[in-house]
Amino acid sequence: MFKILRKSFETGIVTNDFPKAPAPISRFARGKPEIDFARMRNGEEAAKICPTQAITITNPADARSLALDLGKCIFCGLCAEASPAIRITNQCQLASTDRDALKITDILDSNDSNQTDYEALGGRARTVIQKMFGRSLHIREVDAGSCNGCEIEVVGLTSPIYDIERFGVHFVASPRHADMLLVTGPVTRNMELALRKTYAAMPAPRLVAAAGACACSGGIFGANYATVGGVDKILPVDVYIPGCPPNPTALLHGVLLAMGRLRSRRPSV
Amino acid sequence: MNPLSSLQNVLNDVSKRYHIAVRVGRTDEIYLRANADVVPGLCAFLHRKWNGRLVNVFAEDRRAQNGKYTVYYQFALDDLHGFFFVEVEVDGKKPELLSLTNAFPSINWQEREIQDWFGINLVGHPNSRRCALHDDWPDIHPMRQDFDLRTKLPPFSGERHHFRKVEGEGVFQVPVGPVHAGIIEPGHFLFSVAGEPILYLQIRLFYTHKATEKLFENMPVDHCVRLAESISGDSSFAHATAFCHAVERSANIEVPERARVMRSICLELERIYNHIADIGAIATDVAFAVANAHAMRLKETVLRLNEQLSGNRLLRGMICPGGVRFDWTGDQAKAASTVLNQLRPDFEEMVDLIQASASTRDRLETTGTLSPQIAHDLGIVGLAGRASGFNHDLRRDFPHAAYGAVQVNVPVYTVGDVYHRMLVRIDEVRESIRVIQHLLARLPSGAIRVKIGELPTDATALGFVEGWRGEIYHWIRTTSGNRLSRCRVKDPSVQNWPAMTEAVQGNIIPDFPVINKSFNLSYSGTDR
Numbered sequence: 183m184f185k186i187l188r189k190s191f192e193t194g195i196v197t198n199d200f201p202k203a204p205a206p207i208s209r210f211a212r213g214k215p216e217i218d219f220a221r222m223r224n225g226e227e228a229a230k231i232c233p234t235q236a237i238t239i240t241n242p243a244d245a246r247s248l249a250l251d252l253g254k255c256i257f258c259g260l261c262a263e264a265s266p267a268i269r270i271t272n273q274c275q276l277a278s279t280d281r282d283a284l285k286i287t288d289i290l291d292s293n294d295s296n297q298t299d300y301e302a303l304g305g306r307a308r309t310v311i312q313k314m315f316g317r318s319l320h321i322r323e324v325d326a327g328s329c330n331g332c333e334i335e336v337v338g339l340t341s342p343i344y345d346i347e348r349f350g351v352h353f354v355a356s357p358r359h360a361d362m363l364l365v366t367g368p369v370t371r372n373m374e375l376a377l378r379k380t381y382a383a384m385p386a387p388r389l390v391a392a393a394g395a396c397a398c399s400g401g402i403f404g405a406n407y408a409t410v411g412g413v414d415k416i417l418p419v420d421v422y423i424p425g426c427p428p429n430p431t432a433l434l435h436g437v438l439l440a441m442g443r444l445r446s447r448r449p450s451v
Numbered sequence: 452m453n454p455l456s457s458l459q460n461v462l463n464d465v466s467k468r469y470h471i472a473v474r475v476g477r478t479d480e481i482y483l484r485a486n487a488d489v490v491p492g493l494c495a496f497l498h499r500k501w502n503g504r505l506v507n508v509f510a511e512d513r514r515a516q517n518g519k520y521t522v523y524y525q526f527a528l529d530d531l532h533g534f535f536f537v538e539v540e541v542d543g544k545k546p547e548l549l550s551l552t553n554a555f556p557s558i559n560w561q562e563r564e565i566q567d568w569f570g571i572n573l574v575g576h577p578n579s580r581r582c583a584l585h586d587d588w589p590d591i592h593p594m595r596q597d598f599d600l601r602t603k604l605p606p607f608s609g610e611r612h613h614f615r616k617v618e619g620e621g622v623f624q625v626p627v628g629p630v631h632a633g634i635i636e637p638g639h640f641l642f643s644v645a646g647e648p649i650l651y652l653q654i655r656l657f658y659t660h661k662a663t664e665k666l667f668e669n670m671p672v673d674h675c676v677r678l679a680e681s682i683s684g685d686s687s688f689a690h691a692t693a694f695c696h697a698v699e700r701s702a703n704i705e706v707p708e709r710a711r712v713m714r715s716i717c718l719e720l721e722r723i724y725n726h727i728a729d730i731g732a733i734a735t736d737v738a739f740a741v742a743n744a745h746a747m748r749l750k751e752t753v754l755r756l757n758e759q760l761s762g763n764r765l766l767r768g769m770i771c772p773g774g775v776r777f778d779w780t781g782d783q784a785k786a787a788s789t790v791l792n793q794l795r796p797d798f799e800e801m802v803d804l805i806q807a808s809a810s811t812r813d814r815l816e817t818t819g820t821l822s823p824q825i826a827h828d829l830g831i832v833g834l835a836g837r838a839s840g841f842n843h844d845l846r847r848d849f850p851h852a853a854y855g856a857v858q859v860n861v862p863v864y865t866v867g868d869v870y871h872r873m874l875v876r877i878d879e880v881r882e883s884i885r886v887i888q889h890l891l892a893r894l895p896s897g898a899i900r901v902k903i904g905e906l907p908t909d910a911t912a913l914g915f916v917e918g919w920r921g922e923i924y925h926w927i928r929t930t931s932g933n934r935l936s937r938c939r940v941k942d943p944s945v946q947n948w949p950a951m952t953e954a955v956q957g958n959i960i961p962d963f964p965v966i967n968k969s970f971n972l973s974y975s976g977t978d979r
Contacts, residue, residue, distance in 0.1 A: 185803070185807060189804060210759050210762050259762065270762075325637050325659070329659075330973060355633070371660075372658045372660060373637055407662055408660050
């Protein structure tokens, strides 16, 4: 017993300060690909090399008309090797409540609004949490066919480093106790019914978060004989969290975004 | 090409007794084509006389080429450092083959998978119910070449599986899953219990089946590497390495030494973070949460190191056919060494907390015991096998990546309980740290990647890697345009799941989570 206490005491507090301070993301980390549309001459190579067709040419007559779908992106960085006009940043907090906002074209880089101004994000999250003070968010996680990569990072949220419980957010065992369904995986044919039943067992108001490229769009698996190709084919999704897998900070950012949405929806229920 | 001299004896011995056609794929990869009637005898001979382990059974649809299916039985001859593939052709119109499950219980699921996916009838299988396709699936065989990947099937209509009945006074059934209480993958477990002890466990998997093997046939090779990373998230690097290994062998390409060392370092990092996470999770499952908090903290440091070394916390995107994609600066290599130096004493203290806790040990010792005999009969591999007397490790017996340049000590125990599966992990973490430090100190300079170019057409090759969970095999056949016509993926979990059924018997249901965690098998790797 003494040993246990001594070890805890020596270790001290390890929880990071996110969202007050920026998350410790390595400069080597591969996050959002940034397309320099002004310098983009030919996007065909990048579109061809993308394993998930996250990069597409929107106008076949114009090789520069590139579109990037962050919901499909697995952040492998192959496009940046193929095209000098694409640069991989270490931005990973890319969640959005709007699926279309994850699609970036030269006219619209709507994800810009999310571009990590840590102060603003921290402030926003704090407001949400403060306004929500007194209540908490309970999450039921469902693996609808993921490779287990997303689960590793979701579990990481409960670690002392990220400690999601400090926001009043808990992972619960039963959908009956849950406010949010956090779904990973492309939704396999064999999990579709279980997912629907889990959602049906939740009390309203309820949120659905799609975590990871597979849940957002089917990812590298897409839609095939065994998969549906994304959570929103089955359930209404409130927040999309890109990443392969999204790291704990990206997940946390997504959950906090969705909490804002819950608040705005509450009065009508 | 001549086989390894150690394998020549086996070849002579086999040729003397059986009528076979020999094809030497590579010096350590030999194909024996035999008629269906001699296959059972030949397999038994390789197993009994030459200690061949039957590690992989799979089929291939060759009807377009010769009107037949081919079924392969892959044997690993660990002491002789070679793989033998027994190849048998099956009629394309009336596909039937004798089941070998009665002689080799370890291939029970793999044979049923062939039955479901290819529609080859395995005659005499002791339990020929559906396995890889659930019972509500229409009558399709998705791995046949003429089945389209994008076929739209009617939605899942509900479970129609008939479980075995377990009856008697006071016996009742406890169904669990596929959605579990924790944050884990989906699978269904049906416990038959009398009072608290478990009489019988039936496991139903393939909930996460997502057409992975079929997808490999529908992508260029460069994309396939990224797909391999998504077979089992916790083994991203190991699966991708096994895949690249197969591609490189098909093209007869040697990976530069620096890249090989970097691959080994990444494989060991993957082993470390998974083992630490599992040790913590085992502690959690017996209510020792403090140890898990430390374990998660340590795991996080390794994940961040992964991110620094590869750009991704799960080491994704790092590997490519022909080498690795990102070189390390001296600072990165030094950072790795520093992190591991700090990790080691911290890890020892965490282990010490667990081992000094009598109540924790009481729950772990003699729980979920898998006897060496059963482990041997079921062909249990990897860390679960090594806790039950299985003295094999591809890193030592079939050196790949840079394992030829470093000695890997393999911990082996014979007790086979949860505690000893944890001990294997503890020993392996220590060993992995030592191996990485050894390799980092001797990180060769030079290129990190060779260009692969166009792959040869219609070449077959085996890729193998000892992942943290056990041995991973990828077997490919190339086709024109840098594509594959078949990619067989064998995760160690496929082999090890039946061990769960044996290990839980007589234990109480509350101990099931910790027994399950002590094996920590991949659902996604099994279901693909």
